[in-house]
Structures are given as structure tokens and as C-alpha cells.
Amino acid sequence: MSGNDEKRAAAEKAALLVEPGMKVGLGTGSTAALLVDALGRRWTEGLRFLAVATSEATHRQAEALGIRLATLDEEPTLDLTIDGADEIGPGLALVKGGGGALLREKLVAAASGRMVVIADASKRVATLGRFPLPIEIMPFGAETTRRRVASLLEAEAGRPVDLSLRAGKDGAPFVTDGQHWILDAALGRIADPARLAGSLKSVLGVVEHGLFVDMAEAALIGTPDGVMEETREGQARPGDSSTCA
Numbered sequence: 001m002s003g004n005d006e007k008r009a010a011a012e013k014a015a016l017l018v019e020p021g022m023k024v025g026l027g028t029g030s031t032a033a034l035l036v037d038a039l040g041r042r043w044t045e046g047l048r049f050l051a052v053a054t055s056e057a058t059h060r061q062a063e064a065l066g067i068r069l070a071t072l073d074e075e076p077t078l079d080l081t082i083d084g085a086d087e088i089g090p091g092l093a094l095v096k097g098g099g100g101a102l103l104r105e106k107l108v109a110a111a112s113g114r115m116v117v118i119a120d121a122s123k124r125v126a127t128l129g130r131f132p133l134p135i136e137i138m139p140f141g142a143e144t145t146r147r148r149v150a151s152l153l154e155a156e157a158g159r160p161v162d163l164s165l166r167a168g169k170d171g172a173p174f175v176t177d178g179q180h181w182i183l184d185a186a187l188g189r190i191a192d193p194a195r196l197a198g199s200l201k202s203v204l205g206v207v208e209h210g211l212f213v214d215m216a217e218a219a220l221i222g223t224p225d226g227v228m229e230e231t232r233e234g235q236a237r238p239g240d241s242s243t244c245a
């Protein structure tokens with residue numbers, strides 16, 4: 001089974017969690033795109049629900065499939081958000097933001113009764129930090145913010161941390177849907193995600209970071225042996241989407 005097959009299997013399983021009349025947050029990224037495709041097929045078959053997208057890209061995809069969409073301001077309370085992740089660590093702590101949508105992803109997940117993560121098996125890690133941590137910052141005074149973040153991370157890691165401004169395809173800074181920029185921090189290991197999350201939030205100029213702690217309730221992870229469901233408490237079992245509540 002390839003990584004893409006694993007993503008697809010997890011996404012198809014998660015699509016079965018959506019029930020008639022639900023208000024659903026739709027994530028961003030290649031795994032979330034497979035979910036939106038699966039939900040588009042369910043919509044064609046007659047399932048009716050309301051969706052809030054976590055990015056302009058997901059909004060466009062869902063709109064093209066005919067799925068009914070609202071903004072988070074129109075629907076500030078959602079039943080369920082299903083989203084991908086760059087890393088899934090113990091307690092379902094996540095690193096997200098590889099696709100640059102972390103701010104809207106966090107706002108939508110926080111407005112949801114539950115968040116379910118979908119991913120291929122490569123995303124499961126014993127300790128977060130192998131994937132560079134995205135940190136969304138204000139473009140104004142970006143260099144001053146970068147220096148503040150660098151000194152915080154150096155103090156946390158006990159060594160200088162490589163902190164790069166994410167570039168878009170044209171080489172200019174990558175601009176998020178919220179018109180912000182992103183720093184990617186190569187931490188290697190995040191010993192205490194909750195503590196780092198709190199520290200980063202207090203840095204002037206930081207808009208948001210890609211650590212999602214105590215947000216995901218369950219993960220559906222595609223593996224060569226099928227989709228495994230993991231809960232925040234760490235129980236893993238073969239995925240039965242009907243029990244993923």
C-alpha cells in the first residue's frame with residue numbers, strides 16, 4: 001500500500017463519520033482533499049450537510065463538487081472537523097501547517113465538537129519535531145519577530161535552531177490565506193509540545209503556530225494492515241468508523 005493509498009483509505013473511512021444535517025469542518029492538504037472528494041461522492045448520493053473550509057483551496061474544491069458551504073462566522077459552532085496532519089505524536093498532539101493553513105485549521109477545529117485526524121502511517125511519530133514546525137507571523141516587522149522566535153527556540157532547545165522564512169514558488173515569501181508569512185523551525189525534537197505552544201503564543205508578532213495540543217480526539221491512520229483508529233488516550237484498534245465518536 002503506498003502512502004497515497006493509506007491517505008485515501010483513512011479519508012474514505014472518515015467520510016463515513018459525516019451524518020445528515022451535520023456541520024463539518026473540512027481540512028486542508030492532500031489527505032483532506034481525498035476526504036473532500038469522498039464527501040463530494042456522498043453528496044452526489046444524497047447526503048446533505050454543511051461545510052466550513054479551512055482554506056481557500058479546500059473551499060474551491062468543495063464548491064466545485066456542489067457541497068454546501070458556509071463561513072465560520074455564519075456557522076460558529078461545528079459538529080466535527082476532519083483534517084490531515086504533518087505529524088501525530090503521543091496524546092494525538094499534532095504538528096500542522098505544512099500546507100500553510102494552520103490558522104484557519106485551528107480556528108475551525110476549535111469551533112468543532114470534535115476533531116478527527118486522517119493520515120498515512122508515516123505521520124505517526126514517537127516524538128514531535130522531525131517535521132519543521134510552522135509558525136505564522138505578521139509580515140510587518142517580520143525580522144524582529146524572527147529574532148524573538150529564534151531566541152525563544154534557542155532557549156528551549158539549548159542550541160541555535162534553523163528558522164527559515166517559507167518561500168512560495170516565485171521565491172517571494174509564501175503568503176497565507178490570512179495574508180501572513182510563515183517561519184519553519186527545524187527543532188528536531190519537541191520534548192514538551194504544550195509548553196512550547198504556550199511560549200510561542202506569547203511572542204509578539206506571532207499570529208499562530210502549528211502545534212495542536214489536546215484538540216484531536218481521534219486519528220484514523222492508514223497502514224498496510226488497514227485503517228487504525230487511535231484515541232487521545234493512546235488506544236489503537238482496527239478502524240471502525242462507527243465507533244470513532
Ligand SMILES: O=C(CO)[C@H](O)[C@H](O)COP(=O)(O)O
Nearest residue numbers: 029030031084097098099101
Ligand atoms: O496542516 C496541513 C495544511 O496546513 C495539512 O493537514 C498537513 O500539511 C498534511 O498535509 P498532507 O495531507 O498533504 O500530508
